[in-house]
Amino acid sequence: xxxxxxxxxxxxxxxxxxxxxxxxxxxxxxxxxxxxxxxxxxxxxxxxxxxxxxxxxxxxxxxxxxxxxxxxxxxxxxxxxxxxxxxxxxxxxxxxxxxxxxxxxxxxxxxxxxxxxxxxxxxxxxxxxxxxxxxxxxxxxxxxxxxxxxxxxxxxxxxxxxxxxxxxxxxxxxxxxxxxxxxxxxxxxxxxxxxxxxxxxxxxxxxxxxxxxxxxxxxxxxxxxxxxxxxxxxxxxxxxxxxxxxxxxxxxxxxxxxxxxxxxxxxxxxxxxxxxxxxxxxxxxxxxxxxxxxxxxxxxxxxxxxxxxxxxxxxxxxxxxxx
Amino acid sequence: xxxxxxxxxxxxxxxxxxxxxxxxxxxxxxxxxxxxxxxxxxxxxxxxxxxxxxxxxxxxxxxxxxxxxxxxxxxxxxxxxxxxxxxxxxxxxxxxxxxxxxxxxxxxxxxxxxxxxxxxxxxxxxxxxxxxxxxxxxxxxxxxxxxxxxxxxxxxxxxxxxxxxxxxxxxxxxxxxxxxxxxxxxxxxxxxxxxxxxxxxxxxxxxxxxxxxxxxxxxxxxxxxxxxxxxxxxxxxxxxxxxxxxxxxxxxxxxxxxxxxxxxxxxxxxxxxxxxxxxxxxxxxxxxxxxxxxxxxxxxxxxxxxxxxxxxxxxxxxxxxxxxxxxxxxxxxxxxxxxxxxxxxxxxxxxxxxxxxxxxxxxxxxxxxxxxxxxxxxxxxxxxxxxxxxxxx
Numbered sequence: 050x051x052x053x054x055x056x057x058x059x060x061x062x063x064x065x066x067x068x069x070x071x072x073x074x075x076x077x078x079x080x081x082x083x084x085x086x087x088x089x090x091x092x093x094x095x096x097x098x099x100x101x102x103x104x105x106x107x108x109x110x111x112x113x114x115x116x117x118x119x120x121x122x123x124x125x126x127x128x129x130x131x132x133x134x135x136x137x138x139x140x141x142x143x144x145x146x147x148x149x150x151x152x153x154x155x156x157x158x159x160x161x162x163x164x165x166x167x168x169x170x171x172x173x174x175x176x177x178x179x180x181x182x183x184x185x186x187x188x189x190x191x192x193x194x195x196x197x198x199x200x201x202x203x204x205x206x207x208x209x210x211x212x213x214x215x216x217x218x219x220x221x222x223x224x225x226x227x228x229x230x231x232x233x234x235x236x237x238x239x240x241x242x243x244x245x246x247x248x249x250x251x252x253x254x255x256x257x258x259x260x261x262x263x264x265x266x267x268x269x270x271x272x273x274x275x276x277x278x279x280x281x282x283x284x285x286x287x288x289x290x291x292x293x294x295x296x297x298x299x300x301x302x303x304x305x306x307x308x309x310x311x312x313x314x315x316x317x318x319x320x321x322x323x324x325x326x327x328x329x330x331x332x333x334x335x336x337x338x339x340x341x342x343x344x345x346x347x348x349x350x351x352x353x354x355x356x357x358x359x360x361x362x363x364x365x366x367x368x369x370x371x372x
Numbered sequence: 373x374x375x376x377x378x379x380x381x382x383x384x385x386x387x388x389x390x391x392x393x394x395x396x397x398x399x400x401x402x403x404x405x406x407x408x409x410x411x412x413x414x415x416x417x418x419x420x421x422x423x424x425x426x427x428x429x430x431x432x433x434x435x436x437x438x439x440x441x442x443x444x445x446x447x448x449x450x451x452x453x454x455x456x457x458x459x460x461x462x463x464x465x466x467x468x469x470x471x472x473x474x475x476x477x478x479x480x481x482x483x484x485x486x487x488x489x490x491x492x493x494x495x496x497x498x499x500x501x502x503x504x505x506x507x508x509x510x511x512x513x514x515x516x517x518x519x520x521x522x523x524x525x526x527x528x529x530x531x532x533x534x535x536x537x538x539x540x541x542x543x544x545x546x547x548x549x550x551x552x553x554x555x556x557x558x559x560x561x562x563x564x565x566x567x568x569x570x571x572x573x574x575x576x577x578x579x580x581x582x583x584x585x586x587x588x589x590x591x592x593x594x595x596x597x598x599x600x601x602x603x604x605x606x607x608x609x610x611x612x613x614x615x616x617x618x619x620x621x622x623x624x625x626x627x628x629x630x631x632x633x634x635x636x637x638x639x640x641x642x643x644x645x646x647x648x649x650x651x652x653x654x655x656x657x658x659x660x661x662x663x664x665x666x667x668x669x670x671x672x673x674x675x676x677x678x679x680x681x682x683x684x685x686x687x688x689x690x691x692x693x694x695x696x697x698x699x700x701x702x703x704x705x706x707x708x709x710x711x712x713x714x715x716x717x718x719x720x721x722x723x724x725x726x727x728x729x730x731x732x733x734x735x736x737x738x739x740x741x742x743x744x745x746x747x748x749x750x751x752x753x754x755x756x757x758x759x760x761x762x763x764x765x
Contacts (some may be wrong), residue, residue: 097478098406105403110431131480136399179475180410295475 061289063188069111075194082115084168088158092176093126100135106183120158154265160357175249179295189252192287200285204250206294263357267307268314275318309335384695391747405496409476415465415528432502442535443522456514459547462494463524484736489727493552529672533708537715547712547719557723558700561678562710563637564644570632573665588630591664598654608639677713685761692751
């Protein structure tokens with residue numbers, strides 16, 4: 050598929066899907082169930098608002114979503130209590146498939162959601178969005194309902210920095226523009242059609258989620274894109290402009306660690322593709338500087354991108370979903 | 373639950389069931405509050421918020437929704453009796469500018485955000501009411517006019533409400549102004565009010581040696597001293613609120629302009645008029661003494677008016693509040709209530725919940741009391757609808 054054609058056919062704006070009644074009719078016609086997953090770690094400040102809006106608008110008013118689940122990594126604030134009080138199903142990640150151990154990372158929560166949640170479509174939305182709105186879910190779910198050939202819909206934000214106060218104007222997409230887009234341009238030019246490949250909001254068909262592995266850390270979005278692309282091609286992707294997203298801003302050093310994790314995931318996938326990279330020889334230590342008065346010292350972070358296997362390989366999953 | 377009540381006691385008996393229905397719609401109310409609260413609506417800039425309100429009314433199945441040339445938004449639930457209509461009104465504007473971060477935060481027992489109490493919550497209640505009445509299965513005898521009022525605050529001077537009442541053709545039996553806070557508020561009378569802005573300008577060629585070096589600030593200070601010297605009676609209750617002052621740009625730049633905003637409130641129209649006359653004298657006096665240009669711009673006036681404490685609407689509202697363990701705080705109002713009363717519409721103002729930090733960035737409302745406030749509102753509405761608040765000849 051030509052990239053320009055893909056961009057024009059597979060890129061949407063949430064405003065195209067304002068008619069929620071029609072969307073619900075389409076969902077019911079297809080007999081699909083839809084789950085909303087909010088992965089959390091200490092999100093007490095924002096989780097209540099997300100649940101209220103999604104539940105009121107997309108469950109009570111327009112029954113588009115069948116369940117709202119919070120998968121929590123062990124918050125030490127009131128995230129789980131608040132989420133439960135406002136009516137979400139709340140799960141501690143460690144309690145799901147406990148026989149497979151507990152790993153720390155957002156990818157772990159996303160993977161366990163595939164087992165725990167019942168929907169034919171799972172929509173993942175980060176829990177730290179200050180300007181949350183129902184469009185963050187229906188804007189991603191709608192293309193899957195109207196386009197059966199699409200399997201994986203990513204969010205992008207055309208005006209992420211348009212907020213006038215309280216957000217630094219360096220807020221969005223630095224890792225994408227400095228690392229991921231150059232890598233995609235070099236090795237997977239078609240994937241540069243994805244405007245924000247690292248966005249944390251996406252809706253995906255179960256048949257795809259159960260077939261792909263989940264790195265538990267920073268690399269989960271990158272690996273998903275590479276794996277879905279390899280298995281189903283560019284036609285499986287869609288992307289929706291959700292206008293504006295206001296969230297916590299990350300420090301450059303944190304983004305450095307994120308970039309390191311993504312790069313390791315990318316290299317591992319490239320090796321699988323046949324490129325000669327010996328991952329055994331690639332360091333898992335990320336080094337950054339800090340200064341004590343006039344002395345500089347290096348701090349080392351070990352960033353190992355552990356992976357969960359495709360859910361379909363887990364016997365308990367096959368039994369639960371009759372696969 | 374009954375559809376037709378014979379007296380207020382029967383409504384009071386149903387209060388627990390009404391409250392239960394209110395609680396069951398908590399997500400709808402809170403979602404409306406969050407979404408309305410995040411739409412900026414400075415006075416004269418309420419359009420987006422009113423449009424959202426109208427969209428909510430349409431989604432609730434109201435077929436009669438509209439906005440008027442003054443920017444007010446309406447949703448009408450028709451009643452069986454065309455000669456009776458109840459006006460439920462909440463002002464849509466807030467004191468916050470469009471550029472302010474309007475993000476709303478939801479916590480376990482409270483919500484905060486700019487304008488959330490005054491008056492996003494009042495508007496959210498209006499947006500939720502059609503669904504609530506539907507859930508309760510009430511079909512009202514009177515028509516219900518739900519109005520999001522534009523241009524209320526400050527320089528808006530209740531323009532939206534005045535426009536509607538000046539041009540409305542439908543007979544209005546009674547009105548309720550819905551304010552976000554405070555729960556227990558019961559206003560049935562409006563105070564006399566004069567709201568004004570004093571501007572002090574000193575000429576560029578001002579004689580700094582002779583007049584002192586603080587320029588317009590010194591002049592406005594003199595105005596303030598003179599205002600504080602106006603004798604105020606304890607009865608009828610009278611007060612002068614010095615609300616805001618603006619002057620100057622830095623440490624060493626002599627300001628050439630200063631603005632003082634104030635409000636005079638009194639239970640007596642005569643005293644308001646007397647103070648207005650005193651203010652005119654002060655302006656002239658300070659002008660002649662300082663050589664500065666001192667002008668008074670009167671932005672709004674209200675005549676005191678109100679219902680008697682024994683009016684059936686007030687009496688029934690007190691009875692319902694008492695049944696809900698609410699102690700009525702009787703406060704005179706200077707807002708939409710006064711316009712309704714001046715237009716001959718018996719009206720009261722009710723608050724929905726407890727709140728704090730009014731007009732600050734973290735303006736806060738408590739969640740739990742909201743359902744009592746909403747129950748109170750529905751019960752008073754039913755009492756009006758049943759004719760139990762009508763004045764007997």
